[in-house]
Amino acid sequence: MAKWSQGRISARRATARRAWRVLAPGWLVFAACGRLRGDCDQSEDCRERGLCTEQQGKCVAASDDDCKQAKICRTDGRCTWHRDHCLAGSDADCQRSKRCLTFGECRVEGRGCGK
Numbered sequence: 001m002a003k004w005s006q007g008r009i010s011a012r013r014a015t016a017r018r019a020w021r022v023l024a025p026g027w028l029v030f031a032a033c034g035r036l037r038g039d040c041d042q043s044e045d046c047r048e049r050g051l052c053t054e055q056q057g058k059c060v061a062a063s064d065d066d067c068k069q070a071k072i073c074r075t076d077g078r079c080t081w082h083r084d085h086c087l088a089g090s091d092a093d094c095q096r097s098k099r100c101l102t103f104g105e106c107r108v109e110g111r112g113c114g115k
Contacts, residue, residue, distance in 0.1 A: 047071060050078075050086040060084035074098060077105075077113040087111040 040059035046052035050070035053062035061067050064079070067086035073079035077097035080089025088094050091106065094113035100106035105113040 050081075055084070061086050078111070088113050 040046055040054045041052045043051070043059060045059055046066070048071045050061040050067040050072060051059040052066045052069075053060055055062065061070075061081050061084060064081045067073055067081050068079050070078075070086060072086055073093070074096075075098045077088045077094035077099055078086040079093040079096070080087055082089070088108045088111065091108055094100050094106050094108060097105075097113060099113050103115075105115055107114060109115075
């Protein structure tokens, strides 16, 4: 290989190393937490458990609306917001759920639905 060509390759490798040092920490943070700031409403936890609102770097349920749109409301009757999560807040929550139809668990019992 010609000497000038080796110089170009070395310069490219040096540039790649510098870019990696700058970009890697951001990617590692993203990989560690699994999400970027502000995308809670697009997450699987939002669709499944109503954790759609970001507060202090965590996705939490922050309203009845967060809970009511989630799968956990339709399946388990956990449609009412309480602090940072969803729970069964009334017999009506349970009665609208698949749990009531399937297992006859149509009344509030603890944080969920039971017989």
